[in-house]
Amino acid sequence: xxxxxxxxxxxxxxxxxxxxxxxxxxxxxxxxxxxxxxxxxxxxxxxxxxxxxxxxxxxxxxxxxxxxxxxxxxxxxxxxxxxxxxxxxxxxxxxxxxxxxxxxxxxxxxxxx
Amino acid sequence: xxxxxxxxxxxxxxxxxxxxxxxxxxxxxxxxxxxxxxxxxxxxxxxxxxxxxxxxxxxxxxxxxxxxxxxxxxxxxxxxxxxxxxxxxxxxxxxxxxxxxxxxxxxxxxxx
Numbered sequence: 001x002x003x004x005x006x007x008x009x010x011x012x013x014x015x016x017x018x019x020x021x022x023x024x025x026x027x028x029x030x031x032x033x034x035x036x037x038x039x040x041x042x043x044x045x046x047x048x049x050x051x052x053x054x055x056x057x058x059x060x061x062x063x064x065x066x067x068x069x070x071x072x073x074x075x076x077x078x079x080x081x082x083x084x085x086x087x088x089x090x091x092x093x094x095x096x097x098x099x100x101x102x103x104x105x106x107x108x109x110x111x112x113x
Numbered sequence: 114x115x116x117x118x119x120x121x122x123x124x125x126x127x128x129x130x131x132x133x134x135x136x137x138x139x140x141x142x143x144x145x146x147x148x149x150x151x152x153x154x155x156x157x158x159x160x161x162x163x164x165x166x167x168x169x170x171x172x173x174x175x176x177x178x179x180x181x182x183x184x185x186x187x188x189x190x191x192x193x194x195x196x197x198x199x200x201x202x203x204x205x206x207x208x209x210x211x212x213x214x215x216x217x218x219x220x221x222x223x224x225x
Binding site for chain 1: 144145158208
């Protein structure tokens with residue numbers, strides 16, 4: 001069966017510091033990978049998605065970036081965090097093609113202070 | 114422009130009764146619809162889906178209804194249980210889309 005794991009689960013970072021959130025998927029190959037964010041009191045916002053190694057699509061302009069160095073690894077990064085980057089970050093995966101059911105990881109709480 | 118709308122931010126229901134969560138969409142290219150359940154500080158979990166060739170899909174206590182002409186879908190939970198208390202997200206995609214468009218969610222509270 002497929003599993004998805006992301007880490008760290010929680011982190012508190014000062015403004016201007018870098019960020020790296022990692023996500024791996026097991027039990028499948030060539031998945032679509034996603035990073036979502038849920039800000040306080042808001043819905044799920046798609047940040048990035050990837051349909052293959054090195055292929056990243058950005059949905060929202062911001063100071064975050066994503067990379068997919070391996071087939072089942074997805075990384076969310078920032079060089080300098082802003083207060084507005086605080087939120088609950090979710091990695092997710094799906095099979096390729098359309099009509100996808102997306103499966104989410106456990107989430108990572110980021111508080112920028 | 115919100116393409117998937119959940120107009121009720123919250124809903125309160127008594128245990129044993131029916132919960133009905135509603136969702137409207139505007140994009141006529143959407144043909145696959147899903148509901149997710151989310152507890153605080155956890156990732157959303159997939160509940161049930163429906164494609165546009167159907168108007169109803171059931172899975173245990175959960176039933177999703179799709180009205181394509183009205184661009185409306187609903188999730189029925191019967192009977193509701195306190196453990197169903199969570200935020201429910203409606204999502205939609207087109208046939209060849211790789212992403213889902215989510216609504217803002219409805220918080221369901223089921224009281225004993």
